[in-house]
Amino acid sequence: MKFAKKLIAVLALVPGLAFAAESGFALEPAPExxxxxSLQNGARLFVNHCLNCHSASAMRYNRLRDIGLTEEQIKNNLLFTQDKVGGMxxxxxxPDDAKAWFGAVPPDLSVMARAKASPSGSGADYLYTYLRTFYKDDTRPTGWNNMVVPNVAMPHVMWQEQGVRVAKFADAPNPGVSGNTTHQFVGFQQLSQGTMTQQEFDTATADLVAYLVWMAEPAQDTRKKLGVIVLLFMSLFAFLAWLLNKSYWKEVK
Known part of the structure; x- marks a missing residue:
């Protein structure tokens, strides 16, 4: 029992340790x-940019019909790694190639939007900020770095759309230690323009994040609607029970 309690305590700390290992960079709210x-555009971006390295093994292509796509559209525009619409x-x-090229196997993205939720922000906020804070860093093996996940192994897969930029840092006094300074991020400097404006890139990123959130729980809208129906039914049942109780006890003085 003592071992089980210790194991549970350690497992409970794992998510916190994962977030603590990252930079603590302030998350930006993801647009709704x-x-x-938006979901269809996000699905297109996901297939064209993310599915080259990452899997979404809990998601079938035919579920994309839930966001308004036909099987013909899925086959012609999105089906690159499978020959059947019902495939994963x-x-x-x-995996061996991925580890050799990037130093780690890219994680499955099926429920990444839910896995990255934390007290500091939702999974959507995390992904939105992460995807928008890549910058050129020639010291890294891929040539790219990230403000949310320093020394990230993933390259900037949407650099052509966003363009190339570098992060600017400045030394500032550390209020906690006399005579010490900290290296603080002060902004990005654009080196070359991408195929999108900043606003267009932000919108495209928001669409991609919206799709990742939807993919993490495709039945979310149905669940919410069903929850409202259940609450209305329970409210009606409670009202009828109150009337019945009142009728039973009306003769009692």
């Missing part, structure tokens, strides 16, 4: 984009 057009969203990259 849940309309079908898997990557063609072998």
């Amino acid at each position: 984009r849940s309309d079908l057009a 969203m898997t990557t063609a990259m072998r």
Whole structure:
């Protein structure tokens, strides 16, 4: 029993340790984009940019019909790693190759939006900030770094859309230690423009994040609607029970 309690305590700390290992960079709120057009654009971006390295092995292509796509549209525009619409969203990259190229196997993204939720922000906020804070860093093996996950192994897969930029840092006094300074981030400097403006890139990123949130729980809208129906039914049942109770006890003085 003592061992089990210690094991549970350690496991409970794992999420906190994972977040503590990252930079503590302030998360930006992800825009609310849940309309079908946004989700469809997010699915296109996911297949074209993310599915090359990452899998979404809990997601089938035919579930994309839930966001308004037909099987013909899925086959012609999104089906690159499978030959059947009912197949899983898997990557063609072998784990051994991924580890050799990036130093780690890219994680499965099926429920990443839920896994990255924390007290500092939702999973959508985390992903939105993460995808928008890549910068050029020639000291890294991939040539890219990230403000949310320093020394990240993942390259900037949407650099052509966002363009190339570098992070600017400045030394500032450390209020906790006399005579000591800290290296603080002060902003980005754009070196070359991408195919999108900053606003267009932010919108595209928000669409991609919206799709990742939807993919983590495709039945979320149905669950919420069903929850409202259940609450209304319970409210009606409680009212009828109150009337019945009142009728039973009306003769009692």
